[in-house]
Amino acid sequence: MSKEKIFIAEHDPSIAREVAAALERAGYLVAGQAEHGETTVQMVEALRPDLVLMEMRLRGRMNGVEAARKIHTDFDIPVLFISTQADTLTMQTAMLARAYGVLFTPFDTRELKFHIAMTLYKHSMERKLRESEERYALAVRAANDGIWDWNLKTNEIYYSPRWKEMLGYRDDEIGTSPEEWFRRIHPDDQEQVQANLVAHIKGISPQFQYEYRIQHANGSYLWVLTRGLAVRDSKGAAYRMAGAQSDITARKLAEEQLAHDAVHDALTGLPNRVLFLDRLQNRIERTRRNPNDLFAVMFLDLDRFKVVNDSLGHAVGDELLVTVANRLKRCLRPEDTVSRLGGDEFAILVDTVRDVTDARQVADRIKGRLMTTTLLGNVERATTASMGIVLSNPRYTSAGELLRDADAAMYRAKALGGNQHQVFDDSMHISAVDLIRLEGELKRAVEREEWLIYYQPIISLTTGKPVGMEALIRWQHPQRGLLAPKEFIQVAEDTGLILPIGEYILRTACRQARLWRETGRPYLWVSVNISPRQFQEKILVEQVSQILSETGLPAAGLRLEITESLAMRDVSHTMKLINDLKALGVESTLDDFGTGYSSLSYLKQFPFRALKIDRSFIRDIQPGQNTQSLVTAILAMARSLRLEVIAEGVETDEQLTFLRSLACDNVQGFLLSPPIPADELNRLLG
Secondary structure, X not given: OOXXXXXXXXXXXXXXXXXXXXXXXXXXXXXXXXXXXXXXXXXXXXXXXXXEEEEOOOEOOOOHHHHHHHHHHHHOOOEEEEEOOOOHHHHHHHHHOOOOOEEEOOOOHHHHHHHHHHHHHHHHHHHHHHHXXXXXXXXXXXXXXXXXXXXXXXXXXXXXXXXXXXXXXXXXXXXXXOHHHHOOEXXXXXXXXXXXXXXXXXXXXXXXXXXXXXXXXXXXXXXXXXXXXXEEOOOOOEEEEEEEEEXXXXXXXXXXXXXXXXXXXXXXXXXXXXXXXXXXXXXXXXXXXXXXXXXXXEEEEEOOHHHHHHHHOHHHHHHHHXXXXXXXXXXXXXXXXXXXXXXXXXXXXXXXXXXXXXXXXXXXXXXXXXXOOEEEOOEEEOOOEEEEEEEOOOOOOOHHHHHHHHHHHHHHHHHOOOOEEEEOOHHHHHHHHHHHHHHHHHHHHHHHOOEEXXXXXXXXXXXXXXXXXXXXXXXXXOOOEEEOHHHOHHHHHHHOOHHHHHHHHHHHHHHHHHHHHHOOOOOOEEEEEOOHHHHHOOOHHHHHHHHHHHHOOOHHHEEEEEEHHHHHHXXXXXXXXXXXXXXXXXXXXXXXXXXXXXXXHXXXXXXXXXXXXXXXXXXXXXXXXXXXXXXXXXXXXXXXXXXXXXXXXXXXXXXXXXXXXOOOOEEEOOOOXXXXXXXXXXXXXX
């Protein structure tokens, strides 16, 4: 299959790189890039890409809007704007520039592919429609339209057989009165048709031409285009008028469909973000006239939707989205609006509420409706969602502000475990702003590699010496100083930045482990944690192999840690990953054991080298307590499976003594050494 060529017009090089990378991941070819409007037009003319992704604010004398208009007019190449502003002005500007829409950042690969596919589809349909209209015009000239000839003196009209046939009548079923024509015109169009006719008859307009609806014999209405010219006497008075009537119903329906598609989601048929924001803005204007006329906005995000896509496939995921859309509509009144914003995100405008209690009741109704069991493929699933609610308030002046705050409230609901709703308060906005700031700082940190890798020794209880080191990341923030993983790892995971960060940890740790092995510790290994995003990457094994080759570290010098909950999320994927790593010679460790839900039968299948007892069990070790029994049982089970055991989080002599009494293999924790930089660890090891 051929790949579509996409041209990027973006004044910010970093954004251009991100967009180019996203396009390549999505399977498109990047035809070229430019920062200036003039250069963009020149390069597009030369390269003739299939589509242009355009930032409105380009550098140079010609901005993105002007460049887009010229590209569309001169080269008939579709333009899709990229913008961070999801407001009505941005959409109006895009429409004036004849762009095919706006892709709001940040976006994911699936959203990018969807917008590009829709843009190319709409452009193709418009081109086909234009060609069809041209062919239709030629055919009309050859076959003749419905002809009419009006004698203004006698007030009689001749209607040709084709004119009558177009309306579903035989030649003898329509007389010669003008009323045969005018009474069939749609009531909403009659006044304007007659006004245009009178204007031409009086000589005010050069010709009569108008599109309107006229009733067919079967009672339906068809769209027609009627043209006519008056014949005048020497004094300029019209005494005759003749013209033709064309059936343009197909074109009108196509235009209506294109207009509908532009503001509706293709999958669910719901209003899209553009239409939702427009309706929300209109609702804000109504409230300004009557401040007591309250409404509510809800932002809804499905819980664990990614699991459905990853485990059952995108087709099943789409089926679930359609089901959710239908259930949401049944929870609302006709005057309310439910919209699909993209992915698994929905927005709801509850048009009238008395107070926040009404909105909460709607949320509870939605929660109950969604939890009805849904059959997805061969799997039954009860869907849950996290919902944010914001009530109208005089301080809101734009639809984007309301949607932003509803989004912030939704994130609070998700952070609290999901399957619930939260009402917005000002603290959520502060959190949302902090989150956006942190995302931007993380992107710069990835570019500048503002990372430090600390190492915590894993000590053998048999020899009392280190057998391995766990690599742990720290962020050397330029303003906030040294940050622990808990302050940024989840955001990195959510944004996908964990992938370059994880690669950096892996490469740095392998390089350091090789140095340790070359300087007197030939059997020392380094242990690196694998994040959920890395775990799902198809190229992980290939990446590990490449890094081992680049750094010169033998495969036995690296171990990868996979959490118990992550391992059990997709058992077949876990089995394949561990076996593929084992084929390289890289061993795997089951991390945080005891916190998940793995069974002995599953553990027997996994070819792990070792398991780590979670620090929560070690922390609670007290003489005579149940925790001691649990740790004893875990060690016994591990021995039956021939697994090494590492107890992490050892902080007291009592804990160490107890673990030694059980002949635990290895331990790590602050009692022995906190995580420290490699150079400090070298001095400690001597």
